[in-house]
Each structure stands twice: as C-alpha cells, then as structure tokens.
Amino acid sequence: xxxxxxxxxxxxxxxxxxxxxxxxxxxxxxxxxxxxxxxxxxxxxxxxxxxxxxxxxxxxxxxxxxxxxxxxxxxxxxxxxxxxxxxxxxxxxxxxxxxxxxxxxxxxxxxxxxxxxxxxxxxxxxxxxxxxxxxxxxxxxxxxxxxxxxxxxxxxxxxxxxxxxxxxxxxxxxxxxxxxxxxxxxxxxxxxxxxxxxxxxxxxxxxxxxxxxxxxxxxxxxxxxxxxxxxxxxxxxxxxxxxxxxxxxxxxxxxxxxxxxxxxxxxxxxxxxxxxxxxxxxxxxxxxxxxxxxxxxxxxxxxxxxxx
Amino acid sequence: xxxxxxxxxxxxxxxxxxxxxxxxxxxxxxxxxxxxxxxxxxxxxxxxxxxxxxxxxxxxxxxxxxxxxxxxxxxxxxxxxxxxxxxxxxxxxxxxxxxxxxxxxxxxxxxxxxxxxxxxxxxxxxxxxxxxxxxxxxxxxxxxxxxxxxxxxxxxxxxxxxxxxxxxxxxxxxxxxxxxxxxxxxxxxxxxxxxxxxxxxxxxxxxxxxxxxxxxxxxxxxxxxxxxxxxxxxxxxxxxxxxxxxxxxxxxxxxxxx
Numbered sequence: 001x002x003x004x005x006x007x008x009x010x011x012x013x014x015x016x017x018x019x020x021x022x023x024x025x026x027x028x029x030x031x032x033x034x035x036x037x038x039x040x041x042x043x044x045x046x047x048x049x050x051x052x053x054x055x056x057x058x059x060x061x062x063x064x065x066x067x068x069x070x071x072x073x074x075x076x077x078x079x080x081x082x083x084x085x086x087x088x089x090x091x092x093x094x095x096x097x098x099x100x101x102x103x104x105x106x107x108x109x110x111x112x113x114x115x116x117x118x119x120x121x122x123x124x125x126x127x128x129x130x131x132x133x134x135x136x137x138x139x140x141x142x143x144x145x146x147x148x149x150x151x152x153x154x155x156x157x158x159x160x161x162x163x164x165x166x167x168x169x170x171x172x173x174x175x176x177x178x179x180x181x182x183x184x185x186x187x188x189x190x191x192x193x194x195x196x197x198x199x200x201x202x203x204x205x206x207x208x209x210x211x212x213x214x215x216x217x218x219x220x221x222x223x224x225x226x227x228x229x230x231x232x233x234x235x236x237x238x239x240x241x242x243x244x245x246x247x248x249x250x251x252x253x254x255x256x257x258x259x260x261x262x263x264x265x266x267x268x269x270x271x272x273x274x275x276x277x278x279x280x281x282x283x284x285x286x287x288x289x290x291x292x293x294x295x296x297x298x299x300x301x302x303x304x305x306x307x308x
Numbered sequence: 309x310x311x312x313x314x315x316x317x318x319x320x321x322x323x324x325x326x327x328x329x330x331x332x333x334x335x336x337x338x339x340x341x342x343x344x345x346x347x348x349x350x351x352x353x354x355x356x357x358x359x360x361x362x363x364x365x366x367x368x369x370x371x372x373x374x375x376x377x378x379x380x381x382x383x384x385x386x387x388x389x390x391x392x393x394x395x396x397x398x399x400x401x402x403x404x405x406x407x408x409x410x411x412x413x414x415x416x417x418x419x420x421x422x423x424x425x426x427x428x429x430x431x432x433x434x435x436x437x438x439x440x441x442x443x444x445x446x447x448x449x450x451x452x453x454x455x456x457x458x459x460x461x462x463x464x465x466x467x468x469x470x471x472x473x474x475x476x477x478x479x480x481x482x483x484x485x486x487x488x489x490x491x492x493x494x495x496x497x498x499x500x501x502x503x504x505x506x507x508x509x510x511x512x513x514x515x516x517x518x519x520x521x522x523x524x525x526x527x528x529x530x531x532x533x534x535x536x537x538x539x540x541x542x543x544x545x546x547x548x549x550x551x552x553x554x555x556x557x558x559x560x561x562x563x564x565x566x
Contacts, residue, residue, distance in 0.1 A: 168422045169422075171421065171422050171423075171424055172418060172421045172422045175416070175420075175421030175422075175424075175432070176407075176410075176411060176414045176416060176421060176432070177417065177418055177421045178421070179400070179404055179407055179408050179411070180408070180411060182397060182399070182400055182404070182408075183397050183400070183408045183411075186396075186397040186398060186399060186400070187395040187396070187397060189360065189379075189391075189395060190391065190395035190396070190397065191397075191408065192359075192360075192378075192379035192380050192383070193358050193360075193379050193380075193382075193383055193388055193389050194383055194388060194408055194409050194411055194412070194471065194472075194475055195380050195383035195384055195388075195411050195412035195475060196380055196408070196411055197378075197380045197381075198380070204418070208418070250399070
C-alpha cells in the first residue's frame with residue numbers, strides 16, 4: 001500500500017515536471033540522472049564490493065563511443081546500440097576484474113587508472129574510427145521516425161531508464177549476490193569459508209559496474225550530442241569517486257544524492273568551476289573525515305533523530 | 309565411521325614445521341576436541357582443513373581430498389568454521405550475516421535476484437525463515453535487525469556460530485569458541501553445541517584452551533604438542549596421560565580439575 005502510494009506520487013511528479021519545468025531545468029534533471037547511473041556502477045564495485053575502481057570514465061567512453069559507432073557505421077538503432085555497447089563494456093569490465101583477484105587497494109586503483117588512460121589514448125589516436133580530438137557528433141535518438149532532440153523528449157526516456165536501473169540494482173544488492181559483495185568487502189576470508197567464490201563475485205562486480213557505466217555513457221552521448229576524448233579522462237574517473245563518497249558509498253541513494261549535489265552546485269555557483277579540481281579534493285577529504293556515510297548517511301541519522 | 313581423515317599433515321612456515329606429520333580421524337556425529345599448549349599448531353590444522361593454508365599430506369572428507377581445493381570449494385562440500393578473532397560482516401545486520409551463511413544453499417544469480425522471480429528465487433523466503441530459526445537457537449532472535457558490529461563480544465561469537473550453521477555444514481570447525489566468554493556464557497555455549505550434535509547429527513571439531521568446554525562436551529580429545537600428536541582418547545584418558553601432563557607442565561592438569 002505504501003509502496004503503491006510512493007510509486008503513484010512519483011508518477012505524478014514525473015508527469016508534472018515534464019509539463020511544468022523549463023527546457024533548461026529538464027536538461028539539468030537529465031544530467032543528474034545520467035551522472036547518477038554512471039556513479040551507480042561505482043557504488044556496486046567500490047562502495048559495496050570494496051574494489052576501488054578508477055575506470056568508470058573509461059566504461060562510459062566505451063558505452064558512448066560504442067553506441068554511436070554502431071549507430072553510424074553499422075546503421076543499428078541507438079535503442080539497440082546503447083545496450084549492446086553496454087554489454088560489450090561489461091565484457092571488458094569482467095576482464096579488468098581479473099587483476100582485482102591479485103591486487104588490493106591502491107594497487108588495484110592504479111591498474112584501473114592505467115586502463116582509463118589507455119582508453120583515452122586510444123580514443124585520441126585511433127582517428128579513423130573516433131575522429132580523434134575533433135570529437136564525434138551523436139545522431140539523435142528517434143521514436144517512430146521523429147528525432148528526440150529537446151530536453152523534454154530526452155527527459156521522458158532518460159528518467160524512466162534511470163529509475164528502472166536503480167530499482168533493479170537496489171534489488172540485486174539486497175539479494176544473495178549483493179550480500180556476497182558486502183561480505184567480500186568486510187571479510188574476504190569469512191566470505192570464502194561460507195562458500196562465496198571471490199573470483200566469481202569480484203569479476204561480476206566489475207562487469208556490473210561496466211554495464212552501468214556503458215548505459216550511462218550511451219545516455220550521456222544522446223544528452224550532450226557530442227563525444228570528445230577529453231571528457232573521458234582520469235579527472236572524470238575521480239569525479240565519479242567524489243560523487244559516491246559525497247553521496248554515500250554503500251547505498252544506491254548515495255549515487256543520486258551525490259550526483260545531484262555535484263551537478264547542481266557548480267550550475268548555481270559560477271566561481272566553483274574555476275577551482276573544480278580543488279573543490280573536488282576538499283569535498284572528498286571533508287566527507288571521508290567528517291561524514292563517512294556521505295549525504296545518504298546524514299539523511300539516515302537525521303531521520304533517526306527525528307523519530308526519537 | 310570417520311567423516312574426516314587427516315593423514316601425515318605437514319604445514320610449513322619457512323623452516324618452521326607448525327604441523328608435523330599429524331594424523332587424526334574425526335567420527336561422524338561426534339564432538340572432537342583438539343587441544344595443546346599455545347603454538348602447538350591447532351589453528352594451523354583448522355586453516356589447512358578449510359583451505360586457507362597450503363599443506364602437505366592428505367585431508368579427506370568422506371573419501372574426497374580437500375587439500376588443493378579453494379576455501380569456497382571446501383565450504384561447498386559442507387565444511388565451515390568460526391574464527392578465533394571473530395570475523396563478522398560488521399556493517400551488515402545480524403540477519404544478513406546469517407543469510408550470507410545460506411549463500412551456498414541458494415543458487416540464483418543476477419537475473420533472478422534483480423527480477424525477484426524464478427524457481428530458484430523462491431527459496432530466498434525459506435532461507436530467511438530458516439535464518440530466523442537459527443537465530444532463535446543461539447538466542448539472538450531479538451537482535452536480528454541490529455548491525456553485527458554493535459553486538460557484545462559474547463553475542464558476536466554466537467552470531468558467528470549461527471552464520472556457520474546456516475551453511476548447513478556436515479563438519480563444523482570451531483576455533484576457540486569460548487575465548488573471552490564468561491563462565492555463564494560458556495555454559496550456554498555447551499548446551500547449544502550438545503543440542504546441535506543431538507538434533508542435527510552435526511560433527512564438530514573444536515580447538516580451545518577452555519577446559520570447561522573441552523572436558524565437558526568432547527567425545528574424543530586429541531592433544532597436539534609442537535605440531536605432533538602426543539595423545540588421543542576420552543577426557544579421562546587424556547587428563548591422566550603422563551606425556552600430556554608433561555607438555556602442559558602440570559598447568560593443564562590443574563586447570564582440568566578446576
């Protein structure tokens with residue numbers, strides 16, 4: 001009953017926003033949603049499974065470039081090419097998960113960082129495929145022959161897809177699979193003697209993060225209509241880490257709260273942009289030290305305080 | 309009949325032989341204790357059985373060789389354990405800790421977990437009820453929603469036992485289950501272990517210093533000293549064995565009588 005009510009309210013808010021909000025506001029909502037999907041992948045692999053990954057920008061690039069190249073070169077509809085590129089990204093993610101079996105903490109972070117650097121270098125230098133630093137224009141998503149170009153049209157696609165991915169991931173993390181991820185993060189040795197196969201679940205966590213990164217990359221491509229190698233670098237990978245640390249690493253709500261915070265604050269504060277890297281660094285430190293549960297953790301403790 | 313047979317087990321750390329040509333049989337449905345002075349190699353034996361340490365020799369469960377298998381594969385065969393220094397999933401709820409124990413009894417994957425549907429998903433509800441029952445057995449039913457890290461030490465030990473039981477083990481290895489417990493808590497632990505042996509026909513191999521546990525509930529006791537077996541038998545026989553008394557420098561004897 002309560003969930004039905006929540007879903008009903010959500011649907012009304014969703015419809016009302018589509019009618020009432022301006023193009024620019026709807027663009028921002030879409031932007032928050034896309035960043036949230038990308039960050040959600042990192043929540044799974046780093047926040048829950050405990051494998052530090054700085055590869056999320058690379059998976060986003062594979063999803064975005066893959067979808068656009070399939071659409072322009074092989075004439076596959078973007079509706080199909082985005083999930084197809086995400087599945088491809090998941091396969092790459094699985095392979096990247098293999099070193100995770102031997103490496104931990106900072107060493108694993110370095111490997112994934114190197115992966116991001118390699119993917120970006122390939123995007124820059126494989127000019128015949130990616131048009132290198134010139135960038136790649138993204139064809140519009142079409143529905144029944146009509147191109148979806150306004151933020152209002154894209155809002156009607158991106159937000160429902162985001163909601164579905166969040167509901168699905170939330171369910172998964174509460175299931176046997178999610179419990180295995182949580183268990184591996186907290187005590188690998190205990191997880192093993194209870195029958196959790198670390199090889200299987202670590203690579204699975206990387207594959208899932210890459211899949212979400214791939215879908216997010218595809219959505220990001222149709223929203224920004226232009227792909228350029230410079231938006232898939234190491235700084236962007238660190239940005240996603242900041243998003244989940246600010247939002248809260250181990251809850252799916254953290255990915256939404258963090259991306260809303262980090263997308264909307266620079267929009268409203270112009271001065272922020274100039275000192276972006278500095279602000280990210282300070283936010284990362286401040287949250288790790290003072291609010292390790294992130295915004296999601298703060299919301300939870302505020303709720304508990306309100307009840308008692 | 310022996311459920312577990314250990315033959316000529318040797319565990320090396322560099323030049324040191326922590327366990328040296330050790331052999332032992334654990335009979336099905338019994339509580340078997342492994343005792344010995346500090347550093348005798350007891351925990352090394354348990355680590356070798358559960359696949360955490362590489363070792364030489366042979367460890368067979370019902371005829372199947374365990375040496376060389378990964379820890380999770382050994383757990384699949386029905387061998388699980390608790391840890392001397394409690395290894396709980398501290399940020400998870402008490403109930404979720406037990407449900408990780410049910411991992412090998414559930415078989416569904418990503419798709420069924422996401423859709424919450426399919427024949428394999430249906431067992432999730434059954435395992436949840438079973439986990440609640442196990443928490444009832446160890447007296448933690450009221451704590452099910454709390455975070456495991458917030459429990460008192462005695463309760464954390466019981467939760468670790470509950471989590472191990474949730475795997476549905478054939479052989480349960482307990483590494484110093486009574487360490488740090490009060491006398492009253494130890495009495496409770498003994499009752500639980502005896503009930504488990506009676507009701508679930510569980511085979512238990514336990515390592516402990518606490519004689520209140522070892523002497524009261526063991527069917528068989530094996531004494532380890534410097535990685536070698538020096539005595540084996542009932543509590544009465546081991547207690548009076550001259551070599552055991554020497555190994556403990558009399559201390560074990562006094563503690564045993566206390």
